[in-house]
Amino acid sequence: MKIEVDVGACEMHGDCVMEAPEVFDLQDDSDVVTVLNDTPPEELRAKVESAARMCPVSAILVKD
Amino acid sequence: MTVTSIDVFDPAVYAAGNPNTYGLPLDAYEFIRDEKPCYLHEFHDPALIDRAWVISRNEDIWRVDRDSELYAADRGYVNAWKVTPIDPTMGGMPAMLTMDGAKHKEQRGVMAKGFTPAFVRELEEKFRGYAATVVDRALEKGTINFVQEIGHAMPMEALGDVLGVPHEDRPKFFGWVDTFAAPFDTRITPSFDNVMVAIGELLVYAGDLAELKRKHPGDDVLSRIVAAADVISEDEILGNVALLASGAAESTRTALSHGMHSLLRNPDQMAWLRERASDIPNTAIQEIVRIASPFTHLVRTATATHELHGQTIEEGDIVLMLFTAGNFDPRVFDDPRGFDLAREKNPHVSFGRGPHQCLGKHVATLEMKILLEELLQRTRSIEQAGEVSYIRDNYSRGVFELPITITAA
Numbered sequence: 001m002k003i004e005v006d007v008g009a010c011e012m013h014g015d016c017v018m019e020a021p022e023v024f025d026l027q028d029d030s031d032v033v034t035v036l037n038d039t040p041p042e043e044l045r046a047k048v049e050s051a052a053r054m055c056p057v058s059a060i061l062v063k064d
Numbered sequence: 065m066t067v068t069s070i071d072v073f074d075p076a077v078y079a080a081g082n083p084n085t086y087g088l089p090l091d092a093y094e095f096i097r098d099e100k101p102c103y104l105h106e107f108h109d110p111a112l113i114d115r116a117w118v119i120s121r122n123e124d125i126w127r128v129d130r131d132s133e134l135y136a137a138d139r140g141y142v143n144a145w146k147v148t149p150i151d152p153t154m155g156g157m158p159a160m161l162t163m164d165g166a167k168h169k170e171q172r173g174v175m176a177k178g179f180t181p182a183f184v185r186e187l188e189e190k191f192r193g194y195a196a197t198v199v200d201r202a203l204e205k206g207t208i209n210f211v212q213e214i215g216h217a218m219p220m221e222a223l224g225d226v227l228g229v230p231h232e233d234r235p236k237f238f239g240w241v242d243t244f245a246a247p248f249d250t251r252i253t254p255s256f257d258n259v260m261v262a263i264g265e266l267l268v269y270a271g272d273l274a275e276l277k278r279k280h281p282g283d284d285v286l287s288r289i290v291a292a293a294d295v296i297s298e299d300e301i302l303g304n305v306a307l308l309a310s311g312a313a314e315s316t317r318t319a320l321s322h323g324m325h326s327l328l329r330n331p332d333q334m335a336w337l338r339e340r341a342s343d344i345p346n347t348a349i350q351e352i353v354r355i356a357s358p359f360t361h362l363v364r365t366a367t368a369t370h371e372l373h374g375q376t377i378e379e380g381d382i383v384l385m386l387f388t389a390g391n392f393d394p395r396v397f398d399d400p401r402g403f404d405l406a407r408e409k410n411p412h413v414s415f416g417r418g419p420h421q422c423l424g425k426h427v428a429t430l431e432m433k434i435l436l437e438e439l440l441q442r443t444r445s446i447e448q449a450g451e452v453s454y455i456r457d458n459y460s461r462g463v464f465e466l467p468i469t470i471t472a473a
Contacts, residue, residue: 011169011419012176014426026180031173056130056421 002039002063007032009059019051067095075248079456086355087454093389096120102373112144116363116382120389122396128385129418135364135383137420138164143362143459149263149306157303161420174292175423178285184426191431194221195438203472207449210466211321219316222431227308228284238313240266245314249456270305315358316428321463323352326403328448333405341440348405349429354412355403357388358461387413444473
């Protein structure tokens with residue numbers, strides 16, 4: 001599983017952080033989401049896919 | 065009255081709402097979703113827009129809300145009201161909710177930093193303090209109107225902190241919002257003149273507050289806004305303050321009030337929540353937000369002529385997302401009329417689901433969680449002490465009165 005984020009779209013809604021805090025974070029010194037781990041372990045798949053689905057601007061892409 | 069003749073935008077329908085269906089015309093919504101999922105509603109009221117395409121199915125609302133290219137927010141109107149303080153096409157001041165694209169992203173970015181999950185978590189202790197005070201006062205009185213004494217008091221203080229409104233100004237600040245947010249309820253807003261006066265006073269105050277924040281910045285959203293003068297103009301400061309005020313306290317009060325009423329109507333759910341009062345699960349908060357649907361709708365403008373459910377929506381037509389109908393759609397909810405605090409699959413649209421979704425959702429959910437934890441842990445019983453009654457409005461889903469009696473644990 002590989003995560004790609006469209007940083008041009010990200011508006012810091014924070015839904016991904018609520019769904020998968022192991023993978024996504026909003027940090028005060030950044031204007032877009034920080035991906036903590038762009039190749040997360042398989043057991044986080046459900047959370048990551050939920051984060052992608054919940055993103056209001058569809059900025060998260062999960063590959064394979 | 066048959067379901068086919070109910071006007072789901074008549075303020076009287078909500079004023080006389082059935083307490084057994086969350087105060088909502090759920091049968092009429094069902095008819096609309098099933099029989100005319102995209103229909104042109106004519107309003108016939110000088111205070112309201114002329115007409116709008118009404119979208120009522122949950123999945124359609126998700127789609128419209130997320131497609132800001134086809135359904136724009138920056139071409140006038142916020143809801144079915146002709147006048148709002150943040151609509152520049154009708155004399156209001158520009159704000160995030162009436163912008164799209166890069167401009168929206170830029171401004172939202174400034175404010176979003178004051179609302180991130182991590183930032184909000186740091187407020188938890190302060191919120192617990194407010195919740196304790198609110199519950200103390202309620203216990204002293206014993207029998208209260210939940211809406212005012214608890215539902216109103218908690219968000220006013222919590223949002224006052226987040227936004228940076230000085231303590232002594234909070235009652236008047238949120239009072240103006242109550243006045244312009246209930247233009248059809250003469251108990252709150254005697255005439256439309258009051259609406260215009262309240263909007264004017266709020267905007268003047270917003271200017272004074274911006275001045276104060278420039279001189280004495282704090283760790284709050286208003287200070288962030290005035291510090292971002294390169295991307296937020298003077299008029300946009302006023303508009304955004306009005307927007308934040310409008311979205312802040314009233315909606316949380318409404319959600320808490322409908323939530324409490326539903327708990328009183330469903331003793332099994334109240335018992336379930338009491339068992340979990342030391343750490344209320346998120347599913348419970350989301351279910352309360354779903355059934356409350358604090359705002360019935362918002363509108364967008366079509367940017368191109370297109371078809372939806374066999375209807376032709378022309379460029380420039382207004383498209384209305386009826387959130388209250390989408391939140392009870394059996395296409396996506398199991399037992400949509402049931403109140404189920406453990407509901408796992410809950411794609412409600414109360415906060416919106418697109419780029420304009422509620423900026424304060426993380427604050428609101430935390431506030432509600434903390435307040436309910438405090439209230440349930442410190443009371444032995446909560447009983448309804450009179451009839452529930454609702455605000456007369458077709459947009460704000462406020463509860464007017466919910467009398468309760470609480471007994472200390």
